[in-house]
Amino acid sequence: MASPRPYDLVICDIDGCLTPEGTEAFDREALERIARYNRQARAAGDRPELTLCSGRPQPFVEAMSRFLGIGVPCIAENGVWLYDPTTNAYRIDPGIGARDLEAVANITSWMRHRYAGAGAAIQPGKTASVSLYHADHHWLVARLDEIRGHCHAEGFPLRVSMSWYYINCDLVHISKATGIGQLIAAKGFARERLAGIGDTMGDAAIRERVAFFACPANADDGLRTLADYVSPFEVATGVVDILERLMPGPAGRS
Ligand SMILES: [Mg+2]
Incomplete structure (x- = not known):
């Protein structure tokens, strides 16, 4: 018998999708709707469960997974960790x-000593990657080449990229795509049965690994062009709208 659900799993980014990118409060109402959706998915098997794929450190992903009642392994720290909430x-x-861990420790120490006096800080909680935070985006932009140059000169196997408030150094062979690869290997999901949600170009790694990909309205222009569906709603309200399209019955439009 064919599965009643269009996909088996929705792999969802956190920042900019489930929670605001900035310091605003979480949209508790939308997150509670997503938690209810997930409980229903587990109980009835009539819609794809949602799991997380984030650059955030594992403890933050664990907390989100418990709040949302997730029953499938989550990807944390841009593919470094696979965490099973069950x-x-x-x-x-x-x-x-x-x-690899030695290179991460070296760049962490170098950035801490070099930039701590300038109001920058190392994001706590990461294991095999490092993120340098500064409240001034333009200050970070001005440091990007210097950090890339240092990694290159030292031969560190690190990919240096930027989000608005962070410069991120990730191992070159680890990404959201490899994290999803680990999840697929552990649980046996098929690409054609996977859906994904993201908001920035780092989530193109999710797009690569899924059959259906959607974005909330606040997503980067570049990523929107790769999406099968762009919600008219932002952040968690957008994710609720996307999930409704994956539900059975009158509410489901997929
Ligand atoms: Mg994001």
Whole structure:
């Protein structure tokens, strides 16, 4: 018998999708609707469950997974961790070695000493990547080449990228795409049965791995062109709208 649901899983970014990018309060009403959606998905199997795929450190992803009642492993720290909320098992990507961790420790220490006096800070909680925070986006833009140059000169296997408030250094062989690869290997999902949600170009790695991809209205222009559907609503309200399209019955439009 054909599955009653169009997809088996929705892989969703957190910042800019479930929670605001800035310091605004969470949209508790929308998140509660998503938690109810997930409970129904687990109980009835009539719609794809939602799981998380985020650059955030594992503890933040764990907290979100518990609030949303997620029953499928989540991807944290841009693919570094696969965290299973049903067993509390944390698994670091087996491709991360001692030399990788040493390079991350080195760049962390270098940035801390060099930039701490300028009001920058290392984001707490990460294991095999590092994010440098500064409240002034333009200050970060002015440091990007210097950090890239240092990584190159030292031979660190790190990819240096920017989001609005952070410069992110991630291992070159680890990404949201490899994290999804770990999830697929662990749970046996098929690409044609996966959906995804994201808001910035880092989420193109989710797009690559899923059959149906959607964005909330606040998504970057570049990513919107890769989406099958762009919600007219922003952030978590947009995700609720996207999930409604994946539901059965009159509300489901997919
Ligand atoms: Mg995001």
